[in-house]
Amino acid sequence: MSKPLLLVLGDQLSSSLVTLRQAPDNAVVVLCEVADEASYVPHHSHKLGLFFAAMRHFAYQLRQQGFEVHYSNLDDADNCHSLIREAERLAQLYGCDEIRVTRPGEWRLYEAMLNRQTAELPWRLHEDDRFFTTPDDFSQWAEGRKLLRLEYFYREQRKRTGLLMEDNEPMGGQWNFDHDNREPIKGDLAFPTPPRHHYEKMTQAAFDAVKRHFLDHCLSDFGRYQDAISESSNFLFHSRLSAALNIGLLSPQEVCQAAEQRYLDEQAPINAVEGFIRQILGWREYVRGLYWTQMPDYKRRNSLGFERDLPAFYWDAKTDMHCLKRAVEMTMDNGYAHHIQRLMVTGNFALLCGVKPEALCDWYLAVYIDACEWVELPNTLGMVLHADGGQMGSKPYCASGKYINKMSDHCQHCRYSPNQVTGEKACPFNSLYWHFLEQHRGSLQQNPRMKLIYGSLDRMAPDKRSAIHQQAQQFLDQLETSTGYGQPHHTAGYTKETTS
Ligand SMILES: Cc1cc2nc3c(=O)[nH]c(=O)nc-3n(C[C@H](O)[C@H](O)[C@H](O)COP(=O)(O)OP(=O)(O)OC[C@H]3O[C@@H](n4cnc5c(N)ncnc54)[C@H](O)[C@@H]3O)c2cc1C
Numbered sequence: 387m388s389k390p391l392l393l394v395l396g397d398q399l400s401s402s403l404v405t406l407r408q409a410p411d412n413a414v415v416v417l418c419e420v421a422d423e424a425s426y427v428p429h430h431s432h433k434l435g436l437f438f439a440a441m442r443h444f445a446y447q448l449r450q451q452g453f454e455v456h457y458s459n460l461d462d463a464d465n466c467h468s469l470i471r472e473a474e475r476l477a478q479l480y481g482c483d484e485i486r487v488t489r490p491g492e493w494r495l496y497e498a499m500l501n502r503q504t505a506e507l508p509w510r511l512h513e514d515d516r517f518f519t520t521p522d523d524f525s526q527w528a529e530g531r532k533l534l535r536l537e538y539f540y541r542e543q544r545k546r547t548g549l550l551m552e553d554n555e556p557m558g559g560q561w562n563f564d565h566d567n568r569e570p571i572k573g574d575l576a577f578p579t580p581p582r583h584h585y586e587k588m589t590q591a592a593f594d595a596v597k598r599h600f601l602d603h604c605l606s607d608f609g610r611y612q613d614a615i616s617e618s619s620n621f622l623f624h625s626r627l628s629a630a631l632n633i634g635l636l637s638p639q640e641v642c643q644a645a646e647q648r649y650l651d652e653q654a655p656i657n658a659v660e661g662f663i664r665q666i667l668g669w670r671e672y673v674r675g676l677y678w679t680q681m682p683d684y685k686r687r688n689s690l691g692f693e694r695d696l697p698a699f700y701w702d703a704k705t706d707m708h709c710l711k712r713a714v715e716m717t718m719d720n721g722y723a724h725h726i727q728r729l730m731v732t733g734n735f736a737l738l739c740g741v742k743p744e745a746l747c748d749w750y751l752a753v754y755i756d757a758c759e760w761v762e763l764p765n766t767l768g769m770v771l772h773a774d775g776g777q778m779g780s781k782p783y784c785a786s787g788k789y790i791n792k793m794s795d796h797c798q799h800c801r802y803s804p805n806q807v808t809g810e811k812a813c814p815f816n817s818l819y820w821h822f823l824e825q826h827r828g829s830l831q832q833n834p835r836m837k838l839i840y841g842s843l844d845r846m847a848p849d850k851r852s853a854i855h856q857q858a859q860q861f862l863d864q865l866e867t868s869t870g871y872g873q874p875h876h877t878a879g880y881t882k883e884t885t886s
């Protein structure tokens with residue numbers, strides 16, 4: 387009788403994992419902390435802490451359920467520190483004749499496992515069914531479509547799952563309530579105090595509590611302030627569920643059903659619940675489908691030909707641009723920034739400066755506790771840098787300082803003015819914005835969604851355009867960049883104790 391080794395990866399901590407569901411009695415379950423995976427980008431210490439703490443608790447839970455479990459600890463003297471070699475070493479140690487694993491979240495590992503087949507010790511890969519869709523479902527949906535737009539995918543998903551549907555129609559009479567979800571923060575709005583959790587307690591209990599607290603404290607205002615950015619609140623009304631979802635402690639189905647129930651029980655309005663469900667049932671599934679159907683080529687795309695290294699302040703927050711300083715500080719403190727900070731502050735700045743995709747993607751992968759390549763890469767390369775030539779977004783998410791001023795209270799604390807385009811006090815986002823449009827006119831001008839903005843640029847007086855160009859060029863010439871992530875200062879923000 388075959389004796390399998392079941393390799394469970396750090397983002398597969400779900401009892402419902404297919405390899406665990408189908409485990410024969412003689413299987414040996416293996417979880418490995420290995421240096422290779424912990425260091426191929428300089429992961430934030432909160433991220434590593436979260437993964438390892440959750441893995442250790444999960445191993446404990448599996449043992450309680452009667453599984454035979456081997457846990458390779460980082461400190462074990464015989465640890466190979468490579469996931470593949472460690473699994474093979476353990477297979478030999480326990481006399482296993484095959485290795486079973488659920489599809490990993492990164493192409494790099496997936497390919498390595500596929501290439502590892504030997505007659506004596508085959509690797510068997512199983513589809514990950516913890517999502518609403520499989521990569522094959524996405525391929526079928528994408529087949530024959532010129533444009534893979536989220537909105538159409540999302541509507542299919544609503545119909546397929548029945549979430550927020552009634553008699554085949556969307557609840558509330560509309561698919562999308564985005565127009566209700568663009569309010570900036572005004573006045574003395576009170577933000578919910580995020581619950582604090584300690585990893586020493588049972589991980590599952592902590593994440594159950596996260597879910598409970600979010601639904602009770604944040605959901606009803608999630609939609610309205612979804613795009614807002616605040617000087618004082620790191621989390622606003624965002625759920626902070628991404629890490630728990632991505633490592634498998636929560637399932638997207640249970641989270642969406644719980645949110646739908648809040649609407650049915652009249653505890654949260656439709657715009658909040660629809661907006662929230664669209665993020666998970668729509669965006670999250672959509673980026674995963676895109677990742678698995680477009681890799682490995684996707685990672686090499688750079689349609690706007692960006693070449694700049696990462697600005698050095700992405701590691702140490704040493705910049706006088708206040709919005710960026712706060713976004714990097716919050717990121718380094720919490721391993722978290724909400725979507726609009728990632729997209730419209732750090733992302734927007736990188737886009738306007740032309741930061742090369744591999745440098746920016748490595749940064750996002752390293753600094754956020756929820757970062758797994760299947761979700762990080764399409765968001766960074768596709769949504770932020772428009773490097774996939776518009777596959778993910780119909781136009782680049784570029785914006786000037788005026789947008790940041792409208793959606794946040796950062797500009798009041800900044801030495802720059804969002805209303806000036808040139809001069810010593812001018813917000814750098816402003817000249818960079820027009821400079822970006824000039825630089826990429828060849829690729830972007832024909833885009834129907836960019837027509838209006840190119841019209842404004844073309845109506846500008848030549849001497850104003852030339853002054854803007856000069857201002858932006860000067861800024862870019864003095865922008866300090868870092869060529870790698872081994873630089874001495876980047877670890878400075880990585881040392882805080884993990885409490886949440
Ligand atoms: C450059 C960039 C990089 C990103 N990298 C990651 C990443 O590595 N991991 C990650 O989970 N998300 C990533 N996102 C998406 C999004 O920013 C985070 O999911 C969100 O900020 C997590 O916080 P939250 O749980 O409070 O989300 P909420 O705002 O409360 O949203 C609820 C849930 O919706 C899902 N979601 C929302 N937006 C997206 C999206 N665009 N793509 C996929 N899922 C989404 C998440 O699971 C999230 O938990 C990235 C976005 C950008 C612009």
Ligand code: SF4
Pocket residue numbers: 706707708709710786787788790791796797800801802803804813814815
């Ligand atoms: S003025 Fe410009 S740099 Fe300063 S906070 Fe506002 S948008 Fe950011």
